[in-house]
Amino acid sequence: MRILLTGGAGYIGSHIAVLLLGLGHEVTIYDNLSNSDRSVLGRISKIAGKTPDFFDADVNDSDVLEGVLRNQNIESVIHLAGLKAVGESVSYPLEYFKNNVSGIISLLGAMNRANVKSLIFSSSATVYGNPSYLPLDEEHPTCAVNPYGRTKLHCEEILSDIANSDSSWRISSLRYFNPVGAHDSGLLGDNPSGKPNNLAPYLMRVAAGTLDHVVIFGDDYETLDGTGVRDYIHVVDVAEGHCAALTELGDRELPFNVFNLGTGYGHSVFQMLAAFENVSTIKIPYIVGPRRPGDVASCFASTEKATEFLGWAAKKTLKDMCLSAWNFQKNRSF
Ligand code: NAD
Ligand code: WQD
Numbered sequence: 203m204r205i206l207l208t209g210g211a212g213y214i215g216s217h218i219a220v221l222l223l224g225l226g227h228e229v230t231i232y233d234n235l236s237n238s239d240r241s242v243l244g245r246i247s248k249i250a251g252k253t254p255d256f257f258d259a260d261v262n263d264s265d266v267l268e269g270v271l272r273n274q275n276i277e278s279v280i281h282l283a284g285l286k287a288v289g290e291s292v293s294y295p296l297e298y299f300k301n302n303v304s305g306i307i308s309l310l311g312a313m314n315r316a317n318v319k320s321l322i323f324s325s326s327a328t329v330y331g332n333p334s335y336l337p338l339d340e341e342h343p344t345c346a347v348n349p350y351g352r353t354k355l356h357c358e359e360i361l362s363d364i365a366n367s368d369s370s371w372r373i374s375s376l377r378y379f380n381p382v383g384a385h386d387s388g389l390l391g392d393n394p395s396g397k398p399n400n401l402a403p404y405l406m407r408v409a410a411g412t413l414d415h416v417v418i419f420g421d422d423y424e425t426l427d428g429t430g431v432r433d434y435i436h437v438v439d440v441a442e443g444h445c446a447a448l449t450e451l452g453d454r455e456l457p458f459n460v461f462n463l464g465t466g467y468g469h470s471v472f473q474m475l476a477a478f479e480n481v482s483t484i485k486i487p488y489i490v491g492p493r494r495p496g497d498v499a500s501c502f503a504s505t506e507k508a509t510e511f512l513g514w515a516a517k518k519t520l521k522d523m524c525l526s527a528w529n530f531q532k533n534r535s536f
Contacts, residue, residue, distance in 0.1 A: 208233065210233055210280075223252045262304055276316070283301075287399050325378070327380075339462070361373050361458055373457060374458075380433055380435060382435070385526065391526070402434070403527075404416050407531070410532070432469065433466070435465050439516035449512075462504060464503025466503055468500055474520075
């Protein structure tokens with residue numbers, strides 16, 4: 203099958219590209235490189251032994267997208283392109299609505315015109331807001347608490363409405379929990395520019411000595427050790443979830459469905475810190491600061507629906523996540 207990956211040069215998309223190429227699919231990456239680098243294409247080719255086609259373009263350019271869909275004979279789209287930093291979304295909400303919400307409208311228009319109606323969308327556990335129960339299943343009410351989260355919710359609403367209007371669409375929205383880790387080759391991983399917002403890349407940079415210490419955002423939550431608990435999932439498991447979702451999309455009756463991609467287990471900030479210290483054998487300095495506004499105490503997934511319908515479950519351990527992330531960090535001279 204020929205699959206279009208919007209945002210395929212990014213952290214999660216590059217891992218999906220490698221897996222799809224390995225499964226014998228043809229891959230076209232469509233990315234404006236606003237948060238990635240052209241060099242990732244060479245690294246994907248090095249791992250997969252095949253080169254994806256690449257278009258340096260914006261998802262808001264609907265005509266270019268339509269041309270790519272038609273000329274490349276695309277059968278399915280995985281839509282990862284978008285902005286993802288929560289704090290930045292509070293400062294620049296219009297940029298987030300333009301990239302994420304206008305972006306998906308542009309994409310859906312192009313897909314409709316090119317008659318490509320199979321789509322997997324990168325959503326986020328952030329759509330659940332503050333959990334009223336745990337684990338979070340897909341029936342949990344949604345309530346975004348920041349502009350980034352609202353863009354993901356709006357996208358899901360648009361997808362649901364499109365699927366209601368035309369039953370020939372097949373759309374899955376995958377709600378990722380906290381993807382971490384890297385490809386075993388050390389060639390692909392999370393490489394945010396500037397100071398990382400997320401815990402795992404921050405811990406890595408402190409261990410590597412490029413940042414002094416990590417600030418732990420609160421140790422007075424009602425959790426096992428007072429720090430926030432999250433469902434960290436290996437990025438390769440997330441990528442495999444997309445392969446499973448693509449297969450399921452081809453076989454099912456329902457035009458629209460949502461699935462959690464998580465492990466079902468939570469780990470605290472202190473547990474993450476200890477795990478990274480173990481694999482790196484480096485002491486990671488930290489201080490405890492105040493809670494970060496908008497953070498919740500605990501968040502982890504119910505994985506039952508994904509297991510039942512996608513036949514998929516995360517396989518990798520916390521140690522696998524930390525080892526691969528550290529390997530990528532040490533290898534970052536490419
Ligand atoms: P990333 O920033 O590494 O990758 C996104 C890619 O999209 C980048 O290569 C960027 O250049 C590209 N892009 C952004 N705007 C674009 C546009 N308008 N046109 C074309 N390309 C554009 O992010 P990621 O971590 O790989 O995340 C991929 C998707 O998964 C995003 O939609 C994100 O919101 C979602 N998601 C990520 C996480 C996470 O923790 N990483 C969690 C939940 C959901
Ligand atoms: C994890 C834990 C922090 C940094 C975010 C987005 C979410 C999704 C995944 C895209 C929390 C603590 C963090 C630090 C810390 N992304 N922490 N010091 O907030 O669960 O989710 O990324 O969709 O939408 O909100 O992930 O990695 O930022 O934080 O103590 O320097 O680590 O308080 O408990 P989060 P995170």
